[in-house]
Amino acid sequence: MTAATAAPEAPAPTGPVTGGNALAGTRTLIRFALRRDRVRLPVWVLALFLGTLATANSFRTLYGGPEDRANAARTMDSPAGLAMSGPRHYLDDYGFGSMLSHQMLGFTAVLVGLMSVLVVTRHTRAEEETGRAELVRSAVVGRHAHLAAALSVAALANLALALLLALGLAGLGLEGVDTAGSLLYGFAHAAVGLVFAAVAAVTAQITAHTRGASGTALAVIGLAYVLRAAGDSGRTDALSWLSPIGWAQRSYPYVDDRWWPLLLCLVLAVALAAAGFALSARRDVGAGLRPEKLGRPTASDALTTSSGFALRLHRGTLAGFGAGLFLMGVMYGSILGDAEEMLKDIDQVQEALERIGGAGVAESFASMVMVVLAVVAAVYVVMATLRPRSEETAGRAEPLLATGLSRTRWVGGHLAVALGGGTVVLLLAGLGFGVSGAASTGDAGLFPELVGAALVYAPALWVTVGVAVVLFGWFPRASAAAWAVPVYAFVVGYLGQILRFPDWMNNLSPFGHVPRLPAADLDWTPLLLLTLVAAGLVWLGLAGFRRRDLETK
Structure with a gap:
């Protein structure tokens, strides 16, 4: 019994070969x-x-x-x-x-x-x-x-x-x-x-x-x-x-x-x-092209905690925003001594400064500038708070949560860095603004006032974190909407002072309830209320994240 076999012919190419292009x-x-x-x-x-x-x-x-x-x-x-x-x-x-x-x-x-x-x-x-x-x-x-x-x-x-x-x-x-x-x-x-x-x-x-x-x-x-x-x-x-x-x-x-x-x-x-x-x-x-650095044979004690691991992931962004805000503060502080001369002939700005109040133009102008520094810090806290969302969509959250790490502890580590890091970058902005502003005006007493003027915006940053957590927890696909908070704060808090936006628009922003130091007196009531609102929003967001399904790859 014999049989003839033949290798099948390869199909003819139907078009030009582009693999080498x-x-x-x-x-x-x-x-x-x-x-x-x-x-x-x-x-x-x-x-x-x-x-x-x-x-x-x-x-x-x-x-x-x-x-x-x-x-x-x-x-x-x-x-x-x-x-x-x-x-x-x-x-x-x-x-x-x-x-x-x-x-x-x-x-x-x-x-x-x-x-x-x-x-x-x-x-x-x-x-x-x-x-x-x-x-x-x-x-x-x-x-x-x-x-x-x-x-x-x-x-x-x-x-x-x-x-x-x-x-x-x-x-x-x-x-x-x-x-x-x-x-x-x-x-x-x-x-x-x-x-x-x-x-x-x-x-x-x-x-x-x-x-x-x-x-x-x-x-x-x-x-x-x-x-x-x-x-x-x-x-x-x-x-x-x-x-x-x-x-x-x-x-x-x-x-x-x-x-x-x-x-x-x-x-x-x-x-x-x-x-x-x-x-x-x-x-x-x-x-x-840059070779990866060899890590330690064993992880440090800090990396075994959720907050320590989150800080390791956030450290580059935190350092960049801290340095950037410090330099911004130095630059704005350098013109604080010339603020009265620079703005004396601009009627709209003068009217905005008068509405802010304060003992002098330098103090009123400093309180207006502080809104800009706080908004930039809000950009950082939104980025930091939404980092868990990027970890989730990239598939890196699933292996971590498959261990004994709970959802609350995992997100809580990122939130700790966002809340604490936001406060740190505000402090650095205030230090740069205070040192440069005191030097340009010749008033050393302005330094602690400007540092305090920066730190009072911390509760507003915490509310921004809370809004981002709620979106991440309940509406993850709409998490990017958290960027509306710093954008709106800048429009109504800074430009609105010049363009005379109505007061109710400023009240819709958490930054609109912060005392405008050093022009205004310190009022603890709105700061405490903002802190309570932030805590409630964080709790609500964590509750939503515990209830929803994790996006897996």
Whole structure:
């Protein structure tokens, strides 16, 4: 008996083989990333756009006459004022356009950089850390596709912001805010955003963790801002030329309309992006170029507790916010001695300070600034409180809770860090504000007052933690709504004082019930009530988390 056998023929390829293409699948990943960020990116872009338009439109009221603008230019012409704003050349002809670029471009450039960094790390390092990138790349997806898609999405977001700013500002009808200057103003933001997106492309290759990549890139943004501030406040602007933010400001929108400094941003962005692609080829998926440090043979006693383990996870963010708020306090305190001279000719600000009350302009201005520092601290506590949600969605909470660790103890460790860490960053902000403010005014007695003015906002931070815990416990998919608390607090607590929002709007914010030290007297009643509300919200949130199902992978 015989039988003939033949090997089956391999099927003929139906299309070109793309497995060797390092950018294969990039377009699909771009569409997927835009789909995932269909809410996040529009919120970022519209917030930056509307905030800029509202500020530009407010100049019409705050500095209506030429004398008002001339007085503002004189008060800004100091080292502290220039460090907070931009180069002195803008002051030569301080119209609405030059005022907008001088006071807003450096500040919004930092926010645009933050947006760009978060977009790139979200779609690169975060995908690798969660294991999704390895799964996707098992298909016909090239090695560089994730990074190329992330940079493309960041570029699209920056381009959309640039066009919105150009069209919106040109349509305001402000004197001196023309179409050419508005176009340059918008693309100055986009150029800075591209630089920091490329910075994130490099940092995402260095470390194996999303927070490390984001933190390193944010540190670069902070360094760029510090270099810019140091150069603008000194006699030489050499340091400012080391910063992409300084390059963007030296395009001088509405003044000289110079485009060539933006070319420096583009060259640096291309070089950094190329470095990011080159470095990504020198590491494995999920790994970083920087080798992981070997841990101790046995865990320390602190790591065996829920609060100690949570502190280990939060320590980088806590240290970054602590250092940042301390520097913010120092910067605001440095202009406290010149506050009366700077604000004497701005009627709306004077009226806001009068409503706050206080023995002098310095005290009233300090109480207004303290709202900004407290809101930044609230950003930290929201991030810290929502960390358990990211641990849950990433699948890292399930193995921990499979042990003898209870849900309450696990979340409680993160809450302890959020509550205590929020108070610590407030203290650091108050210390920086107090030391610098006392030095600039020559009043040593102002130091303990400013430190106390910062610490009284701690109960409001605890209420913010409580709101975030309730959302996490009962409505985990809506946890991001906790960001509404610091955003609303800034709008009504700071801008509302100038724009005369009704009192009931301020009362809806926990920060609106805090005594405005050092201008006002200390009242313990609202602080105790806020503490009780915070405790009730935390209890309610923990009860909800104990009752709901855990999201598993």
